[in-house]
Amino acid sequence: MTILQILLLTLWAGFSQVDQMTFNLLPSGIIPTAIFTGLVVGKPELGLLVGGTLQSYALGLGMFGGASIPNYPVTAIIVVALSASAADVPATIALIGIPVATLTVQIDVFGRFLNTFFQHRADKYAAQGNSRQVAFSNHLGVLSWSLSRMIPVFVALCLGPTFVDTLNAIMPPWLSSGLSIAAGMFPAVGFAILLKYLPIRSNLHFLILGFALTAWAGMPTLAVATFGAAAAIAVYYQAGKTGKSNAGGEIDE
Numbered sequence: 284m285t286i287l288q289i290l291l292l293t294l295w296a297g298f299s300q301v302d303q304m305t306f307n308l309l310p311s312g313i314i315p316t317a318i319f320t321g322l323v324v325g326k327p328e329l330g331l332l333v334g335g336t337l338q339s340y341a342l343g344l345g346m347f348g349g350a351s352i353p354n355y356p357v358t359a360i361i362v363v364a365l366s367a368s369a370a371d372v373p374a375t376i377a378l379i380g381i382p383v384a385t386l387t388v389q390i391d392v393f394g395r396f397l398n399t400f401f402q403h404r405a406d407k408y409a410a411q412g413n414s415r416q417v418a419f420s421n422h423l424g425v426l427s428w429s430l431s432r433m434i435p436v437f438v439a440l441c442l443g444p445t446f447v448d449t450l451n452a453i454m455p456p457w458l459s460s461g462l463s464i465a466a467g468m469f470p471a472v473g474f475a476i477l478l479k480y481l482p483i484r485s486n487l488h489f490l491i492l493g494f495a496l497t498a499w500a501g502m503p504t505l506a507v508a509t510f511g512a513a514a515a516i517a518v519y520y521q522a523g524k525t526g527k528s529n530a531g532g533e534i535d536e
Contacts, residue, residue, distance in 0.1 A: 284364060288323050289440045292360050295319065296436040297429035299356060304428065313338045317359035324367045333363045336376055336466075340384070342473030351391040353384035357432050361439045368444045377466035378451060378459065387435065394431025398424045489514060 299311035310319075314334035321330020337355045362380045369375040405420035439446075451459070483490060489511070496502045496510060 284324070284440055284443060288364075289437065291323055292320060292364060292440060293433050293437045296357055296360055297433040300429050300432045301425055304425075311356060313341060313355045313359055316356040317363050320360045320363040324364055326363075326367050329366060329372065330359075330363050332372065333366065333376060333380075334359055336373075336470075337362070337380065337384075339470035339473055340380075342470070342477045351388050351395070354387035354391060354432065355384060357387050357436060358384045360436050364440050365444050365446070373466075374451075374459075374463065377462045378454070381462055381465055381469070383435075383439070390431050390435055394427045397427040397431075401427070 295316070299309050299316065302309040303311055310316075314331070317334025317337065318327055318330040321327040321333075337359050341353070341355045358380060361383050362376055365379060366372050366375040401420045401423040404423075405417045408414075408416035408420060492514075493507055493511065496507050497504075
């Protein structure tokens with residue numbers, strides 16, 4: 284990779300994290316980040332593949348309170364960039380995607396830990412009544428958040444695809460097989476967690492329809508999603524008609 288590509292993706296990792304906590308102007312989700320990385324390295328279709336795969340890993344996960352979860356946008360940048368010259372992309376995703384995603388959890392904890400320094404600095408100036416330094420200390424907290432995303436991306440991209448080849452060569456077969464199995468299980472676990480949040484009992488008929496279309500009719504996911512979108516539109520319009528009829532059914536006195 285060129286220096287310009289490395290710097291661009293590193294800055295994207297930092298600015299997208301700050302944007303997530305402030306204005307939400309950038310498309311900083313997993314799939315948009317992966318596609319953007321694919322455009323930078325000249326393989327947008329690879330970005331779409333990696334983004335969709337990692338998005339399936341992240342289904343059902345949410346950062347509630349102070350919980351730390353895998354940072355899949357950062358993982359997407361690293362995986363897409365390092366997989367650009369790989370012959371077996373799914374194997375590369377399993378090889379580096381899961382370890383990198385796991386590592387980002389600890390990096391997130393470390394970034395939050397460093398942020399406490401700036402908060403204690405704000406407490407000190409708050410006791411002195413210096414509101415300007417309190418605000419400045421809070422703004423400094425952006426450094427720990429952004430650098431905890433930028434540094435891993437910069438280091439990984441500087442190592443380059445040759446690092447992946449070396450890692451693949453020295454990795455024992457049992458470990459690479461285990462990572463491949465885990466990569467296949469993660470989407471299923473993600474969907475299972477997501478189903479726990481959804482109102483399955485009241486929409487069981489749609490679940491059965493989707494299962495039948497996939498398992499028996501052999502339809503691809505995009506076709507089943509199209510059926511789901513059509514069903515959602517039909518339910519939406521039907522609910523609107525029901526609401527209008529209920530509102531118009533009142534008898535004026």
